[in-house]
Amino acid sequence: MFLRNYWYVAASDHEVGRRPLRRIILGEPVVLFRTENGTPVALEDRCAHRHLPLSMGKLIGDTLQCHYHGLRYDRTGTCVRVPGQDMIPPSARVKCYPVVERYHWLWIWMGDPALADPDKITDYHWLDDPNWGAKTEYLHVSANWQLIVDNLLDLTHLAFVHETTIGNSALVEHATVKVQRAQDNVVVTRWIIDQPAPPTFVKVGGFTGNVDRWQIIDFVPPAFLRLDVGATPTGTGAPEGRRVGGISMRNLNAVTPETEATSHYFWGQAHDFDIHNAQTTEKVIDQIRTAFLEDVAVFEAQQVNLTLLPNPQQTDINADTGVIQARRILDRLHQEEQAAAARRVAAE
């Protein structure tokens, strides 16, 4: 199940240049490149002639020439040259997708282009905000995108999957958790008071005693999870809003379905301490990358079982409240999108 009328991250800004980049998004082949003045373009990566990926071709000025028989397409996906003939068949065109560059990511709209409003792009300003140090990374995951969403909405797994970095048992045994649900949003807030800091926090935050730790997970459909995480020395007032003497970070995740069984996992980490020190950013990123690779091993192992037996019965536990709320929202939005598409077809 893919929701189409949403902005998704298609690529990191530095991945896209004058060499065409192929990426499958929501099951569709897409080719990304930049025009000579740097404007990003996204076209269907399938030549209208005999379906070779256009990404195998090359850029001639602002046109993309197919590697097979040399048809050239402009940035709107219209064929502008067929070698050896003057007449260009009207059917010689490929799909063109709206693209916006923001927060060091290229965002693509896979749905009805008439609905593509850049104001609807989810806010990830921490990634290019001068008040934060930040870096982004990309992981290819051989698993369905919803497994990644589930994972980030239930952070009790940190105690088991990430005990060498961001997890410890206090997360499960000594946490107070609140789940807030709005129309298209779930927020899970977890506080762990007066407990030891996990290894990553000791390493990057220098804590020596117990801490008050928070994890505030903000889910926006289809697959955006922005985590406000941090800790302060215990008793200094973080639960009341006085975040002093500790560290705050934003763990920023944007998952883009590639196929039903594979995903593009764009993520970044922003930190509010030592913000101009690239070594600190690298240290933080190293810790999170270690943890995320542990997650990827989990997703991919889950996917193997899900492929063997699709839609098996599952057992829910208390920690799943946020996950269940998010799935309800996604189910509703999917039904709404399907109904709208059916209405459009009926009206045509």
Ligand code: FES
């Ligand atoms: S397949 Fe592209 S020109 Fe023939």
Ligand SMILES: [Fe+2]
């Ligand atoms: Fe994890």
